Amino acid sequence: KQEVTQIPAALSVPEGENLVLNCSFTDSAIYNLQWFRQDPGKGLTSLLLIQSSQREQTSGRLNASLDKSSGRSTLYIAASQPGDSATYLCAACSSGSARQLTFGSGTQLTVLP
């Protein structure tokens, strides 16, 4: 059974800092790895999706990497802004036909002005 862990559970940084969020998963047989953002009282917004054959994906100030062999993914946020404050969730997508997501508990990020 897939288990996904995110460390740290909470992170507070001053505006402008670069930061890294960590995600680990126990079963390396994944179809893809997805990063989501969740704002209070809102649903999940997809940020980046890395296919199992890829090593990284970039979108603007965000860069996500994937190392299947070690069961790790990182989300790098450059030049953080107060608007980046949210909870960041990673999810491992199963390689079976059902394509199911197993989520971590998230990292709650606060960027201080």
Place this chain on the structure above:
Amino acid sequence: EAGVAQSPRYKIIEKRQSVAFWCNPISGHATLYWYQQILGQGPKLLIQFQNNGVVDDSQLPKDRFSAERLKGVDSTLKIQPAKLEDSAVYLCASSLELASGKGEQYFGPGTRLTVT
């Protein structure tokens, strides 16, 4: 393109009452998911539909939870009777056919349920 719609957005009920949530997926999306997200945790899959058939309901507490997807479009999730531990956000998501696409899921805004 319209996103995944859910209603109601908020619901407060007393324990042992019943409640129903509604979800309308993105047009053309064959796969629909219901998740339960307890405060401080990540979403947990409750049930997955492909068109109007159930793909996986292994984590659905079937003694009190039920779900259906009539005509392979809209879906309802029902809880009867509700317990205090059912207090959570219920998220609906949809995606294209399982055999195609990147496995990307699109989420609705969720329904926040409080059981008192």
